[in-house]
Amino acid sequence: MGFFFRFLLLLCIFAAGTAIEAQQSHRRRTQIRDLTTSEQDSLETQFSSKPDSIPPTTFFEITRPIFLPPNAVRHSTLVLQHDFGYTYGKPAVTASYTPPSNIVPAKIVLEWSATCKGRQYDRIFGIWVAGVEILRSCTAEPTSTGIIWNVKKDVTRYHSLLSKKQTMSVYLANIVDTKYTGVYHVNVSIHFYYAEKDGGSLRSVEDQSPPGFGAPADLILPISRNPPLNDGLWFLVMNSTDIESKNVTIPANTYRAVLEIYISYHSSDEFWYLNPPNSYISSNNLTGTPGNGPFREVKASIDGNLVGVVWPFTVIYTGGIDPLLWRPISGIGSFDLPTYDIEITPFLGKLLNGKPHRFGFSVTNALDVWYIDANLHLWIDKNSKQTTGSLIRTKPTTPTVISSLTPNSKSGDGLDGSFSTTAWRELSSTGWVNSSHGNITTEYYQNLNYTNLMVFTANGTTQQVNQTIDSNWGVKTKNYSLQVFQRFPLYLLDGTENVDKHQYTAISNISFGFNEKRYVGGKLVSGVENNQNGDAVMIVEGNIVKEGVGATDQKYFYENRINGCYSRIVSSRNYSILHDDEGTMCRSWDLRRTLLQR
Numbered sequence: 225m226g227f228f229f230r231f232l233l234l235l236c237i238f239a240a241g242t243a244i245e246a247q248q249s250h251r252r253r254t255q256i257r258d259l260t261t262s263e264q265d266s267l268e269t270q271f272s273s274k275p276d277s278i279p280p281t282t283f284f285e286i287t288r289p290i291f292l293p294p295n296a297v298r299h300s301t302l303v304l305q306h307d308f309g310y311t312y313g314k315p316a317v318t319a320s321y322t323p324p325s326n327i328v329p330a331k332i333v334l335e336w337s338a339t340c341k342g343r344q345y346d347r348i349f350g351i352w353v354a355g356v357e358i359l360r361s362c363t364a365e366p367t368s369t370g371i372i373w374n375v376k377k378d379v380t381r382y383h384s385l386l387s388k389k390q391t392m393s394v395y396l397a398n399i400v401d402t403k404y405t406g407v408y409h410v411n412v413s414i415h416f417y418y419a420e421k422d423g424g425s426l427r428s429v430e431d432q433s434p435p436g437f438g439a440p441a442d443l444i445l446p447i448s449r450n451p452p453l454n455d456g457l458w459f460l461v462m463n464s465t466d467i468e469s470k471n472v473t474i475p476a477n478t479y480r481a482v483l484e485i486y487i488s489y490h491s492s493d494e495f496w497y498l499n500p501p502n503s504y505i506s507s508n509n510l511t512g513t514p515g516n517g518p519f520r521e522v523k524a525s526i527d528g529n530l531v532g533v534v535w536p537f538t539v540i541y542t543g544g545i546d547p548l549l550w551r552p553i554s555g556i557g558s559f560d561l562p563t564y565d566i567e568i569t570p571f572l573g574k575l576l577n578g579k580p581h582r583f584g585f586s587v588t589n590a591l592d593v594w595y596i597d598a599n600l601h602l603w604i605d606k607n608s609k610q611t612t613g614s615l616i617r618t619k620p621t622t623p624t625v626i627s628s629l630t631p632n633s634k635s636g637d638g639l640d641g642s643f644s645t646t647a648w649r650e651l652s653s654t655g656w657v658n659s660s661h662g663n664i665t666t667e668y669y670q671n672l673n674y675t676n677l678m679v680f681t682a683n684g685t686t687q688q689v690n691q692t693i694d695s696n697w698g699v700k701t702k703n704y705s706l707q708v709f710q711r712f713p714l715y716l717l718d719g720t721e722n723v724d725k726h727q728y729t730a731i732s733n734i735s736f737g738f739n740e741k742r743y744v745g746g747k748l749v750s751g752v753e754n755n756q757n758g759d760a761v762m763i764v765e766g767n768i769v770k771e772g773v774g775a776t777d778q779k780y781f782y783e784n785r786i787n788g789c790y791s792r793i794v795s796s797r798n799y800s801i802l803h804d805d806e807g808t809m810c811r812s813w814d815l816r817r818t819l820l821q822r
């Protein structure tokens with residue numbers, strides 16, 4: 225019993241059929257259920273003396289407000305209302321959707337609102353419209369007195385899709401039985417906001433020429449699995465050699481294309497950034513511990529050629545590390561997982577021949593399982609039937625991954641050691657497309673750096689991980705440039721102490737963040753600094769968590785050149801909010817300089 229044991233216990237239960245079966249056939253994994261169950265038992269005990277009249281706790285993820293035009297008129301449609309009971313292994317729930325009018329809205333917002341009471345895991349789910357994914361999310365874990373939560377997402381970029389009658393699908397694989405009683409009661413609504421003045425504008429803060437930039441795509445094609453399915457529409461990437469793909473034909477008069485990728489990781493790779501190298505696992509006889517080291521790269525390809533990569537942000541689901549950390553402030557990205565855009569305009573020349581082309585996804589070092597799908601956003605030339613183009617050059621250097629192992633291998637200390645993994649990649653593609661907008665040459669680039677330092681001490685019962693992902697990507701044309709700088713830092717200290725036959729104490733200390741700045745033409749258009757720190761302790765006896773408390777602090781700053789600054793500073797402890805200050809505090813943004821100086 226040690227660190228690895230505990231980590232596995234707190235895994236999110238995922239939706240894939242294969243994964244559930246694997247879990248049940250595996251001793252360590254089977255115990256995942258037991259601890260989470262008893263942990264929830266103990267929480268139930270803790271609250272069971274309270275009267276039924278207790279209002280449900282509101283859980284939330286901190287995000288920025290969705291900025292609306294002044295005096296906007298709202299038209300709302302409740303698209304789907306469903307109670308997700310035993311939905312595991314069943315087809316997605318569907319509903320038909322009709323847009324409220326033909327008028328061009330200023331904003332479109334998707335709203336998920338849900339309640340749940342009882343005992344249940346964190347469940348991953350997805351919402352698709354005509355096969356195009358518009359939200360990937362994780363449910364909040366309920367309590368015996370009930371919880372309520374709400375997710376609002378700006379889905380204006382899906383305007384072309386949402387302005388037509390469509391079918392919406394929601395897949396949330398829940399299991400309800402005598403032990404796991406939580407049924408998720410869900411409403412999904414879509415709100416259209418119309419500007420007071422006529423002719424609402426869909427353009428974003430990145431609004432700048434050239435054509436196609438700043439405004440939503442004219443057509444969005446799904447790169448997901450087609451129903452009927454007894455599962456989500458996402459592809460399941462099971463291992464490092466698995467390439468999941470779909471053939472897609474695009475209109476011959478397309479002049480810009482962006483691939484938007486949805487990603488979530490589960491089971492053996494739920495905590496990929498904590499996975500030790502296989503050498504450590506085999507030399508310490510830790511069979512069953514997920515390995516392959518802590519580096520992962522999602523690769524997107526067209527007809528087998530690499531077009532872009534994602535070094536994903538470390539989303540921690542609501543049952544992850546220590547569930548007490550995420551009540552009521554949920555982890556960054558957990559209710560609205562980030563998506564990643566890859567500009568594929570330079571490759572359009574190869575795709576305009578009216579023939580199907582294979583869009584593929586794979587994950588370097590993957591263990592089961594990654595849920596991946598994508599949306600192809602296309603801008604269509606209304607003034608011509610055929611655009612033409614050609615790739616000028618690509619520079620897909622393979623990532624250089626350096627891993628080193630420094631075991632502290634004195635006798636008796638076999639489980640101690642430290643590992644440093646660093647990786648970097650530079651990738652770029654340049655191509656021209658001739659349309660009625662002119663002959664435009666587009667360059668897309670990605671520069672990525674990754675470091676992970678993993679240290680095991682106290683005979684392997686304590687793990688410390690420091691990881692940073694720096695990503696700089698952008699798009700350039702003759703008279704336009706978009707540059708995005710992202711930094712995803714993560715620090716985690718996790719340990720088990722006082723281990724004896726009957727009980728142990730588990731402590732966690734975490735700090736992680738999602739930081740991003742966007743520049744157009746060299747000028748800052750938007751920035752976000754979003755960081756969480758958490759501390760949690762739980763004493764586990766046998767299979768019962770006897771005591772436990774989690775505390776979380778979060779600082780959120782957002783700024784864009786139209787709406788100004790937004791800030792929110794929140795802290796919670798033991799299910800209660802200690803303070804919550806929302807305001808318009810501005811940051812002196814120096815992230816870009818910091819990134820450039822590294």
Ligand SMILES: *[C@@H]1O[C@H](CO)[C@@H](O)[C@H](O)[C@H]1NC(C)=O
Nearest residue numbers: 302305337338339409410411
């Ligand atoms: C869903 O909508 C119905 C009808 O408007 C409402 O009674 C119910 O409280 C809503 N449930 C949630 C979880 O928002």
Ligand SMILES: *[C@@H]1O[C@H](CO)[C@@H](O)[C@H](O)[C@H]1NC(C)=O
Nearest residue numbers: 433434435661662664703704
């Ligand atoms: C940039 O070039 C495009 C295409 O030639 C043109 O339509 C647009 O107006 C130009 N934008 C600026 C800011 O010059």
Ligand SMILES: *[C@@H]1O[C@H](CO)[C@@H](O)[C@H](O)[C@H]1NC(C)=O
Nearest residue numbers: 460461462463464465466467
């Ligand atoms: C990887 O996963 C694919 C898809 O499930 C499977 O066909 C293949 O056998 C797996 N390869 C290995 C080496 O396990």
Ligand SMILES: *[C@@H]1O[C@H](CO)[C@@H](O)[C@H](O)[C@H]1NC(C)=O
Nearest residue numbers: 469470471472527580581582
């Ligand atoms: C996609 O097309 C290729 C040939 O272009 C073919 O070999 C492959 O089987 C197709 N894949 C699917 C999933 O249809």
Ligand SMILES: *[C@@H]1O[C@H](CO)[C@@H](O)[C@H](O)[C@H]1NC(C)=O
Nearest residue numbers: 505506507508509510511512
């Ligand atoms: C490794 O673990 C297995 C099963 O627990 C055990 O049978 C074996 O003796 C162990 N080997 C070493 C070298 O500790």
Ligand SMILES: *[C@@H]1O[C@H](CO)[C@@H](O)[C@H](O)[C@H]1NC(C)=O
Nearest residue numbers: 225226636637638639683684
């Ligand atoms: C370290 O842990 C291993 C495996 O749990 C155990 O066999 C060994 O006795 C421990 N060593 C010390 C010095 O505690």
Ligand SMILES: *[C@@H]1O[C@H](CO)[C@@H](O)[C@H](O)[C@H]1NC(C)=O
Nearest residue numbers: 607608610611612658659660
């Ligand atoms: C470029 O595209 C325009 C608009 O479709 C077309 O009129 C023109 O002939 C094209 N130029 C060339 C050299 O193909």
Ligand SMILES: *[C@@H]1O[C@H](CO)[C@@H](O)[C@H](O)[C@H]1NC(C)=O
Nearest residue numbers: 612613656657658663664665
């Ligand atoms: C578009 O511009 C590129 C680069 O300048 C050039 O090589 C190509 O021939 C042009 N295409 C057309 C259709 O004019």
Ligand SMILES: *[C@@H]1O[C@H](CO)[C@@H](O)[C@H](O)[C@H]1NC(C)=O
Nearest residue numbers: 677689690691714715716735
């Ligand atoms: C790891 O991160 C922690 C917390 O940010 C910091 O105190 C520590 O110095 C870092 N360690 C290394 C080796 O970078």
Ligand SMILES: *[C@@H]1O[C@H](CO)[C@@H](O)[C@H](O)[C@H]1NC(C)=O
Nearest residue numbers: 671672673694695696819822
């Ligand atoms: C990655 O590191 C290299 C070398 O230190 C640096 O030049 C580059 O700017 C870094 N890229 C990012 C995105 O931080």
Ligand SMILES: *[C@@H]1O[C@H](CO)[C@@H](O)[C@H](O)[C@H]1NC(C)=O
Nearest residue numbers: 717732733734757758759777
């Ligand atoms: C854990 O984090 C808190 C701040 O959130 C800090 O005060 C404390 O010293 C940390 N504990 C350890 C063991 O690193």
Ligand SMILES: *[C@@H]1O[C@H](CO)[C@@H](O)[C@H](O)[C@H]1NC(C)=O
Nearest residue numbers: 270271771772773797798799
């Ligand atoms: C957490 O809150 C509960 C209920 O309010 C209380 O009974 C318990 O003592 C608190 N625990 C800690 C460690 O503050």
